[in-house]
Amino acid sequence: MFPKPIKTRSRAAQLTYKIALPVALLLWLLPLLAIFMTSIRPASDIAVGNVFGIPSSFQMLQNYGEVFAKTDALRYLLNTLLIAVPTMLLSVALACLTGYALAIYKFRWALPLFFLFVAGNFVPFQILMLPVVDISVRMEIINTVPGLVMFHAAFQTGFCTLFMRNFMKGLPFELIESARLEGVGELQIFWHLVLPLVKPAIAALCVLIFTFIWNDFFWATVLIQEDSNLPITVGVRTLNGEFVQQWHLVSAASLLAAVPPVFMFFIMQKHFIAGLTLGATKG
Amino acid sequence: MTSHVTRPDARFATSVSQVTIAALVMAIALYFLSSVISTSMIQEMLGLRRQIDARVPTFLIRICCLLVAIAAAFYAVTGLSMYKRNKLAWAPWLFLAVGLGFFIVYVIAPIFQSISYSFTRWNGLYDINGDWTGEWVGLQNYRVLFDDPNFYTSLKNNVLWLVLFMLAVPIGLFLALFLNQVVTGIRIYKSLFFFPFVISQVVVGLIFAWAYNPEFGLLSEIWSWFFCETKENIMGNLTRVCSVEPPSILGDEDSATYGIIAAGLWPQIAYCMILYLTGLNNVSSDQIEAGQLDGAKGWKMLWHVVLPQLKPATFIAIVVTVIGALRSFDMIATMTQGGPYGSSNVLAYYMYDQAVGEGVGRYGYGSAIATVLFLIMLVYISYFLLRMYQDEKEGS
Structure with a gap:
């Protein structure tokens, strides 16, 4: 283990480490903490310059309630959910199929096609923007939730394929060979043999894609202009314009947008990190 | 003198009924998709006349038609003798078809479309007949861009x-x-x-924009511990007097980018x-x-x-x-x-x-900028793919 375990060091060093840990964390999360404090204080505090001290009164419920009452925050949150969940299901399902094709079959196009998915995944969004708008206009789904889902699902299929293919490469290939010799059909092998084995990868991808899509801002601004279909990230930005100088409400709305991915991260932490760090350990 | 007649193995024979039925279903689904379903028709069927967005139901029905067509096409292919003889060559393409097609339409093709837009002047609109309204201008956009x-x-x-x-x-x-x-x-x-x-x-971004705010942000608060003191003015209100005014990081041309990078x-x-x-x-x-x-x-x-x-x-x-x-x-x-x-x-x-x-x-001009950005990214993508390729070679 590196660095040297703290237990093998002097008591003083251990004590210093145990104090340094919370201090460092406090400094690291200071911006977040500050915005949380702002979101629970009354507007009058900010006006008199009490920004970082103890709030004169705790108004958590009032402030967050006001965000819901005064704005379409609830609608925005629902829209985000309607965008993130179908995207997640669609791209992960498609990637199971493409990943299987690229990992299990030995054909000449396997590697070039895999690289096509990988390369597409790293492309800057701006080079896709105008043609995607054009496609959406022609399919009459611009400004709608399904229009955004279509693009996201297609784009995320690239990342999911990269992930799935690498995961499936690690499966014992003899297992599939022997099933083929027994005369099991290709679809049956996929469904009954391979899918149960890649469940952890599916879980990791679901968490990741959900978070990515929840936090998407660019595609939502490009593909959706109608206020009633906006997701929360764009909604929060709009609120920022509406609540000029009402920082307690802006911060409450911002934190609201951050809660679901944070919650998702905490309950699915293992899968989330496994997904993000894929490839960081092998090679 | 070996002129043996290869008798078709029953296992590999094309199942005619399967292929015919599947092809028929596919044709009907595609026909519906191409000409029958339209937004106005669905709107009339729903009887909602502009009150609700008919685009979403229309789109969902279209997708269902497309899915039926794809499923039927797959079913037809698996009935063919060609497929049965050489499953291992055909199967990967069936698994790939939907995902790859989707990815090509939305990600790969747009790259080339954008590059071609960059040689045109266009505002993104079509005329009433659905014809493109732009014009080809060659390298004009790039010439403007480099100035x-x-x-x-x-x-x-x-x-x-x-x-x-x-x-x-x-x-x-x-x-x-x-x-x-x-x-x-x-x-x-x-x-x-x-x-x-x-x-x-x-x-x-919002958190940091607030933190950088020179009047009541986190940074100005910390600043005031060092450079400011709070005084009571004539009216009895507390005001802040600073020996050096806190910087407006995002409001200053020289520091705005650094402020955003720090947040990033x-x-x-x-x-x-x-x-x-x-x-x-x-x-x-x-x-x-x-x-x-x-x-x-x-x-x-x-x-x-x-x-x-x-x-x-x-x-x-x-x-x-x-x-x-x-x-x-x-x-x-x-x-x-x-x-x-x-x-x-x-x-x-x-x-x-x-x-x-x-x-x-300015679609054409925007596309020219996007193309430059893409070319910069391409350097890194190529490097990354090269590394992956070497790893794959070592692995196998």
């Missing part, structure tokens, strides 16, 4: 982003080393340190940290012990023994940081919108601004 001072500002800022964003890698490593210990509650500490990455960049580093450091923490988990203890026997300690141990083993983590960290730097858009859009006077623009935001921002509608 555009805003383009050079954006390019310079992109380079700044790329260089300064790289700080996330060593800082992430340092944090990971700091947290790679076994004490009570360390797991919670690790996940709390990772927190900023999970939050949307828009929210991070926050989640990026967290990402690099988690990559290194996983990497450190897998560092072999044998090699560390061997290093200890050789008298390696501290920095020497880190540089000669640990870092070489963290190479894969470093590689991924650099790749995601480069991509993150070139994709920076959300934060600029929330914090400064490229301002003041375009000083914090990057290519990604400038392209958006030219193409759809503020009703400019």
